[in-house]
Amino acid sequence: xxxxxxxxxxxxxxxxxxxxxxxxxxxxxxxxxxxxxxxxxxxxxxxxxxxxxxxxxxxxxxxxxxxxxxxxxxxxxxxxxxxxxxxxxxxxxxxxxxxxxxxxxxxxxxxxxxxxxxxxxxxxxxxxxxxxxxxxxxxxxxxxxxxxxxxxxxxxxxxxxxxxxxxxxxxxxxxxxxxxxxxxxxxxxxxxxxxxxxxxxxxxxxxxxxxxxxxxxxxxxxxxxxxxxxxxxxxxxxxxxxxxxxxxxxxxxxxxxxxxxxxxxxxxxxxxxxxxxxxxxxxxxxxxxxxxxxxxxxxxxxxxxxxxxxxxxxxxxxxxxxxxxxxxxxxxxxxxxxxxxxxxxxxxxxxxxxxxxxxxxxxxxxxxxxxxxxxxxxxxxxxxxxxxxxxxxxxxxxxxxxxxxxxxxxxxxxxxxxxxxxxxxxxxxxxxxxxxxxxxxxxxxxxxxxxxxxxxxxxxxxxxxxxxxxxxxxxxxxxxxxxxxxx
Numbered sequence: 001x002x003x004x005x006x007x008x009x010x011x012x013x014x015x016x017x018x019x020x021x022x023x024x025x026x027x028x029x030x031x032x033x034x035x036x037x038x039x040x041x042x043x044x045x046x047x048x049x050x051x052x053x054x055x056x057x058x059x060x061x062x063x064x065x066x067x068x069x070x071x072x073x074x075x076x077x078x079x080x081x082x083x084x085x086x087x088x089x090x091x092x093x094x095x096x097x098x099x100x101x102x103x104x105x106x107x108x109x110x111x112x113x114x115x116x117x118x119x120x121x122x123x124x125x126x127x128x129x130x131x132x133x134x135x136x137x138x139x140x141x142x143x144x145x146x147x148x149x150x151x152x153x154x155x156x157x158x159x160x161x162x163x164x165x166x167x168x169x170x171x172x173x174x175x176x177x178x179x180x181x182x183x184x185x186x187x188x189x190x191x192x193x194x195x196x197x198x199x200x201x202x203x204x205x206x207x208x209x210x211x212x213x214x215x216x217x218x219x220x221x222x223x224x225x226x227x228x229x230x231x232x233x234x235x236x237x238x239x240x241x242x243x244x245x246x247x248x249x250x251x252x253x254x255x256x257x258x259x260x261x262x263x264x265x266x267x268x269x270x271x272x273x274x275x276x277x278x279x280x281x282x283x284x285x286x287x288x289x290x291x292x293x294x295x296x297x298x299x300x301x302x303x304x305x306x307x308x309x310x311x312x313x314x315x316x317x318x319x320x321x322x323x324x325x326x327x328x329x330x331x332x333x334x335x336x337x338x339x340x341x342x343x344x345x346x347x348x349x350x351x352x353x354x355x356x357x358x359x360x361x362x363x364x365x366x367x368x369x370x371x372x373x374x375x376x377x378x379x380x381x382x383x384x385x386x387x388x389x390x391x392x393x394x395x396x397x398x399x400x401x402x403x404x405x406x407x408x409x410x411x412x413x414x415x416x417x418x419x420x421x422x423x424x425x426x427x428x429x430x431x432x433x434x435x436x437x438x439x440x441x442x443x444x445x446x447x448x449x450x451x452x453x454x455x456x457x458x459x460x461x462x463x464x465x466x467x468x469x470x471x472x473x474x475x476x477x478x479x480x481x482x483x484x485x486x487x
Contacts, residue, residue, distance in 0.1 A: 058105075061094070061097075062107065065091060065114075066098065069114055069117035072088050073121075085125070099115065103141065109155060115135050118134075119135065119166075119168070120165075122169065124277060126352055128169050128172055129173075131165075135165060135169065139162055157190075160198055161198060163183070163186035164182075164183065164198070167181075167205035168204075168205045172354075172355075173353070174355050174358075176213050177213075179212075180213070183206035183209060186202035187203065195229055200225070200226040200242070203222045203223070203226040212393050212395075213394065214393075216249060216253065223242065224246065227246055236269055236272075236273060240269045240270050240273070243266045244281070247259045247263045251285075251292075256289050263286040266282055267282045280306040280307075280309040280313070281316060284302075284320055287299040287302040287303045287323050291326050294330075296327060299323075303323055303327065307320050314351040318357075318360065321340050321343045321344035322341065324340045325344060325363050332370075335367075337363065344363075345360045345361055348360060349444055355391065355393055357444055358396045358400070361383060362384045362400050362403055365379075365384060365404070368380060369403075369407045374407060381404040381407060383443055384396070386425055387443075388400050389420075416472075416476040418460065419457065423456065426450060426457065427469060428473055428478045429443070430454070431469070
């Protein structure tokens with residue numbers, strides 16, 4: 001560390017290196033950073049490698065950035081959360097290098113610790129796939145290196161925390177069954193130890209998965225467990241989170257008065273703590289209750305404040321835009337609602353939050369129906385129905401199916417060739433002339449997933465390729481005949 005007495009000498013040395021073009025300056029909003037010129041960096045790395053000196057330097061590099069991530073994580077629950085996020089964003093290349101080094105060299109404990117530290121940042125900035133990949137990788141490495149015995153207590157705790165975060169990211173990504181599995185595994189690690197925040201976090205991850213899967217009683221039990229544990233610990237940040245989750249179960253059960261009471265109490269605590277992202281989530285949840293209760297002006301005020309606080313957080317912006325769409329829909333302002341839902345689908349898609357995409361898409365389908373755009377409405381609702389089926393979310397599946405049944409031309413019936421809803425939608429878009437990449441973008445899938453769906457369709461229907469598939473879609477009412485469309 002640089003002491004106060006050393007700072008002038010260090011500053012002078014850095015200026016000299018910049019003047020000599022050994023270092024470049026990366027200017028930031030709060031502080032500048034320095035980077036070695038790439039050609040010099042490459043030359044120095046090669047010389048160190050030839051001299052066999054890479055190990056100690058890489059270890060110091062890894063330890064430094066693991067410490068930076070840990071310090072940033074400690075700031076996420078308070079007013080310095082924005083600065084913490086900015087520090088991690090500035091260090092994204094070094095953090096990736098550190099994770100790769102830890103995985104390649106078998107530094108499993110460092111990798112577990114670092115990936116757990118980065119998980120909330122991955123979640124809040126929409127890096128769900130990246131985060132899940134690293135968490136899964138280090139969990140796999142830890143399992144491979146157990147050597148047939150149980151891990152030590154220190155590693156067990158790290159494993160439990162990584163499992164809890166992996167469950168949380170799985171839930172946000174719509175992989176609820178995996179969320180349940182990972183959360184239960186984390187709880188089995190923490191339950192024999194002293195109960196505390198680790199067990200509360202695992203119970204929260206389990207409750208979220210149960211709620212999405214429609215197990216309201218199980219979710220309430222899990223959230224209550226987390227609330228009891230956090231009440232005993234006395235951490236106000238975590239207590240606010242637990243209260244918020246319990247309020248969501250009240251919304252699910254239709255107890256709007258009790259939900260509003262809990263959320264308003266919760267917002268008082270969150271405002272005192274001063275973390276913008278957390279306040280924004282509280283305001284969105286409160287607005288949801290206010291919209292359902294017909295208190296439209298109050299809901300508008302809550303969402304406007306939330307939007308000011310959520311800049312740079314794609315997940316929260318997606319929630320806000322969807323809630324604003326709900327507010328406009330309740331007031332039958334269908335054009336404004338459709339625009340907001342469209343923006344919400346895009347924001348949630350960027351973040352990889354599948355259930356938020358589905359919720360906004362159902363709203364968009366209903367708005368299109370009210371605007372007289374029946375075909376467009378049916379397309380959005382079929383996509384939402386297929387996505388809800390894939391992630392096994394019964395609440396959203398029921399909503400999508402009901403909305404589709406209400407839409408002209410959207411009444412559900414048996415699909416030709418025993419196709420699934422998703423396969424029929426892929427086939428319909430293929431017949432409309434879309435490429436695999438365009439189909440993937442339209443349905444929020446990867447191109448590889450589209451290719452697998454098409455392979456299954458060809459095999460199931462005994463088709464020879466895209467031309468035969470397009471013809472089949474037209475003949476069986478899954479797509480518009482192009483010749484008829486021109487009449």
